[in-house]
Amino acid sequence: MADLLEVGVLFAAVAAVGAVAARLDKSVIPFYILTGIALGPSVAGDLSVAGVAVPSVTASEFVDLGAELGIVFLLFFLGLEFNLDRLLASRSRIGTAGTVDLLVNFGVGLVLGFALFGEALAALLVAGIVYISSSAIITKSLIDLGWIANPEADPMLGTLVYEDLFIAVYLAVAAALVAGGDGLGDAALSVGVALGFIAVLVVAVHVGTPAFERALRTGSNELLVLRAVGVTVLVAGVALAVGVSEAVAAFFVGMGFGSTSQVERLEGLLEPVRDVFAAVFFVWIGLETDPALLPGVAGLVLVAVLVTTPTKLVSGYLGGRTYGLSPRRSARVGLGMVSRGEFSLIIATAALAGAGAGLSTEVAETLYAFTVGYVLVMSVVGTLLMQYSGPFEAFATARFGPG
Amino acid sequence: MDVTESDLPGVGKRHKVPLGDGRELVIVTHNTGTREVFVRESPDADSEKLLELSDRLARTVGTILEGAYFQPVESEHVETMLSEGTLLEWYAVDEGSPLAGQTLGDAAVGERTGVTVVAVQRDGDVIAGPGPETTIEAGDTLVVVGDRESCEAFEATLLGSAE
Numbered sequence: 296m297a298d299l300l301e302v303g304v305l306f307a308a309v310a311a312v313g314a315v316a317a318r319l320d321k322s323v324i325p326f327y328i329l330t331g332i333a334l335g336p337s338v339a340g341d342l343s344v345a346g347v348a349v350p351s352v353t354a355s356e357f358v359d360l361g362a363e364l365g366i367v368f369l370l371f372f373l374g375l376e377f378n379l380d381r382l383l384a385s386r387s388r389i390g391t392a393g394t395v396d397l398l399v400n401f402g403v404g405l406v407l408g409f410a411l412f413g414e415a416l417a418a419l420l421v422a423g424i425v426y427i428s429s430s431a432i433i434t435k436s437l438i439d440l441g442w443i444a445n446p447e448a449d450p451m452l453g454t455l456v457y458e459d460l461f462i463a464v465y466l467a468v469a470a471a472l473v474a475g476g477d478g479l480g481d482a483a484l485s486v487g488v489a490l491g492f493i494a495v496l497v498v499a500v501h502v503g504t505p506a507f508e509r510a511l512r513t514g515s516n517e518l519l520v521l522r523a524v525g526v527t528v529l530v531a532g533v534a535l536a537v538g539v540s541e542a543v544a545a546f547f548v549g550m551g552f553g554s555t556s557q558v559e560r561l562e563g564l565l566e567p568v569r570d571v572f573a574a575v576f577f578v579w580i581g582l583e584t585d586p587a588l589l590p591g592v593a594g595l596v597l598v599a600v601l602v603t604t605p606t607k608l609v610s611g612y613l614g615g616r617t618y619g620l621s622p623r624r625s626a627r628v629g630l631g632m633v634s635r636g637e638f639s640l641i642i643a644t645a646a647l648a649g650a651g652a653g654l655s656t657e658v659a660e661t662l663y664a665f666t667v668g669y670v671l672v673m674s675v676v677g678t679l680l681m682q683y684s685g686p687f688e689a690f691a692t693a694r695f696g697p698g
Numbered sequence: 699m700d701v702t703e704s705d706l707p708g709v710g711k712r713h714k715v716p717l718g719d720g721r722e723l724v725i726v727t728h729n730t731g732t733r734e735v736f737v738r739e740s741p742d743a744d745s746e747k748l749l750e751l752s753d754r755l756a757r758t759v760g761t762i763l764e765g766a767y768f769q770p771v772e773s774e775h776v777e778t779m780l781s782e783g784t785l786l787e788w789y790a791v792d793e794g795s796p797l798a799g800q801t802l803g804d805a806a807v808g809e810r811t812g813v814t815v816v817a818v819q820r821d822g823d824v825i826a827g828p829g830p831e832t833t834i835e836a837g838d839t840l841v842v843v844g845d846r847e848s849c850e851a852f853e854a855t856l857l858g859s860a861e
Contacts, residue, residue, distance in 0.1 A: 376708045434708045443709060444724040444736040444745035452707050562729045621742070 302357060304350045308334060309574045320439065322432045322678050324636045325671045327574055331581015338586065354582050358575060363541070365576025366641055367531045368569035370542040373430065373459050374549020375558060375565075382456055392450050392614030393457025396632070399610040400603065401426040407602055411595050411665075416472055417658055420646050423469060424666050425603040427462050429636025430455050431573075432674055436631065436681045447627045450618040454611075454632065462638055463546045467493050469642065470540035473649030482653070485538060492539040496547035504554045511557045520564050523552065542641055573637070580640050580667060583647070588664035595661075596668040604676060607632045612691070621698060626691035630684050634677025639670050731756075783845050788819075789856055791838045796858040803830030811851035813844030 312326040331352075333339060339351035352358065382389060401422045408421025433451060437443045471485035510526065513519050527548045534544035552561055608629035615625025643666035650659035680687070702714045706726070715723040717737075724736040724745050731753030736745035751759060778786040791798055797805050802815055818825040818832060819839040825832060834840070842852060 372708075378705070378707070381705050381707070430708060438709065438728075441734075441736065441745055441747050443706060443726050444712065444734070444738070444747075448706065448712075449704065452709070456707050559729060563731075566730075 298355065300350070301352045301355065304334065305352050305358070305575070305578055309578060313574070320682070322435065322634070322636070322674050323574075324429070324432060324577055325674045327577030328581040328584070328667060328671060331578035332584050332586055333581070334578070335582040335584070352578070352582060354579065358579050358582065361572055361575035362579035364528065365569075365572035365574070365579075366542050366644070367528060367545040368565070368572050369431075369576070369637055369641070370463075371527050371545040371549040372562075372565070372569050373463075374546040374551075375553045375562060377456060377459055377546075377550055377553060379550070382460065385453065388450075388618055389453040389457055391617045392454050393461075395613045395617070396454050396458065396607075396610040397426065397461060399613075400606050403602060403606045407599060411598070412658060412662070414658070416653055417662060419472070420469060420642055420662060421599075421665075423462070423465055423642045424639040424669065425599060425606075425635065427458050427635065427638040427642070428455060428607070428632045429634040429638065429674065429677070430459065432634040432636050432677060433631055436634070436678055440681060442627065442631070442681075445624070446618070446620055447615060447624040447631070450614045450620070450628050451611075451631050453618075454614055459546075463543050464493065466540045466642070466645065467543045470543075470645045470648075471538070473645055473653040474538060488537070489539050489543075492534060492537065493543065493547070496544065500547055500551040500554070503551055507551050508555045508557075511552065511555055511561075516560075516564055519557065519560060520568070523561055523565060524568070540645065576637075577640075580644075584664060584667045585660075588660065589668055592661060592665040592668050595665050596672060599665070599669050600672050600676065604633055604673075622691040622695035623688045623697070626687050627681075627684055630680040630687055631677075633673065633680050635670055635673040639666055639673075643667070780843065784843065785846060785849050786816075786841065786843055787849050789840045789842065789853060791834055791836055791840060791856065793836045794858070795836065795856050797834050797856055798836040800834055801830060802828055802832050802834065805834060807842075807852055807855060811844070811855055812848030813842040813852045815840050815842050817841040 308330050309327060312330050313323050316323040316326045334350075334352040336351065336353055404422030404425040405418050407425065408418030409415070411421065412418060433455065437448055437451065442448055467489040468486055471489040472482055474485060511519060511522060513522070527545055530548050531541035531545045535541040552558065608626075611629030611632040612622075612625045614632075615628035616622075618628075620628070643663045646654060646659050646666075647663045650656045654662070699716060699718075701716075704712050704714075706712050710726060710728040710730075713725045713727070715725070717723055720740055722738040722741075724738060726734040726736070728734070733751045733753070733756040735748045735751070737748055738745050780786050797807075807813060807815065815828060816826075817840075818828050818834070819841065820835065820837070840856075842849065844852065
């Protein structure tokens with residue numbers, strides 16, 4: 296039974312720490328995860344004050360499903376705001392900056408993952424986890440700092456779009472490989488099914504705009520929200536049922552809706568829905584984290600932080616230069632791309648889902664704890680680097696000149 | 699003047715308007731409708747935020763800037779076409795008008811010019827369907843219906859310039 300009190304504790308706690316994060320001008324994501332850890336069975340579950348048990352949250356069916364919906368809506372929004380035409384229109388600049396970002400960070404991630412875990416699939420997952428920057432944190436910081444009106448916003452948002460498209464395909468393949476059981480044949484089959492499903496969705500998105508348009512045409516906000524949620528969650532559910540990543544399915548549904556005339560209304564109406572379930576997702580990440588495992592992965596996290604912070608600085612700097620920006624602004628692009636967040640966690644969730652299948656349980660759990668620790672550090676480091684960018688800009692100007 | 703528009707994925711749209719003196723106005727329109735207005739002193743400078751407006755406020759300010767919102771009415775009277783050839787017009791009665799002080803019956807504008815006075819606006823009130831006993835006072839606005847010729851004749855009578 297989903298305990299209403301537990302859910303109430305969850306949302307009240309999220310609301311409280313969200314206010315604290317806003318006051319401190321920091322990203323909410325690490326706060327939500329830490330809240331989840333604190334409320335979870337390992338911390339609050341064992342505590343009692345004067346004989347009364349401290350309210351805690353257990354991973355109930357509601358929280359599990361809510362977290363799943365959080366993933367679905369995060370990716371749905373990514374698709375909704377993803378515009379293939381826009382990507383193609385400035386493909387040379389986005390393509391160059393995005394490919395540099397991919398080669399440097401994914402490449403380093405593969406090497407790092409292999410060094411840390413000693414197996415190919417874990418290396419592939421680590422590569423994804425350290426490659427993908429956090430759209431949520433970076434976009435929010437851009438707005439908060441006013442950089443959104445500056446030229447450095449363009450390479451940053453452009454690179455995020457490139458990463459988003461890559462991660463949609465990557466997630467489909469990674470989820471299939473993790474769940475793929477034994478042998479090369481099984482793995483190839485599940486990757487084939489995943490890519491086939493993507494191909495069907497791409498065709499549906501491409502030719503389905505009139506149908507989406509008709510399906511969403513209503514003056515009533517209530518009906519619009521219900522239809523959008525109905526289609527998205529149903530398609531995501533079907534995807535999961537046939538063994539394909541639900542997140543990827545949601546991404547493509549979002550992309551299909553993004554080409555209709557209802558896109559602005561959908562964004563306005565569904566943003567609160569996404570935010571509520573995304574908060575549940577981050578808390579759930581914390582609930583699933585056994586804090587006892589964190590000290591064990593601290594070394595891995597430290598190595599990853601030390602290696603992958605500079606790689607984003609370099610790839611971001613080069614990306615800024617391909618946009619013709621000065622060294623000072625290019626330095627900002629590098630600093631701005633450091634934050635990792637929701638998508639790294641989604642990859643880790645996929646890894647955990649495959650524990651005992653494609654990955655050994657031990658590796659899956661270590662990888663999960665590693666990602667939680669890594670995201671906690673990188674989301675904070677990333678926002679701090681943006682807030683205190685001054686010395687880095689001065690260094691870039693001194694080293695590479697003003698122009 | 700080149701206004702550039704760019705998409706900000708996940709945020710909204712950005713417009714850049716060069717102000718001619720090297721400065722640039724940058725307007726970020728969020729998907730929520732909120733507008734943020736920035737100014738950049740030079741291409742190298744950072745954007746400084748001037749203000750943030752809600753969707754509704756931005757539209758109001760926009761129409762004022764456009765000159766469409768509180769556009770002063772320049773002509774003496776407003777002219778509205780009721781149907782082909784028939785006008786509905788508003789005429790202000792000045793202090794020196796020969797009609798001021800007369801009743802509508804005495805003024806007999808219907809016989810003299812061909813128009814019908816359908817309403818009199820006085821101090822914010824409207825006297826609808828005024829009778830022959832209604833007095834025309836300086837400061838009134840008369841609402842009349844007639845063809846263009848009649849309206850012109852009435853205007854001449856009102857100003858005391860007829861014949």
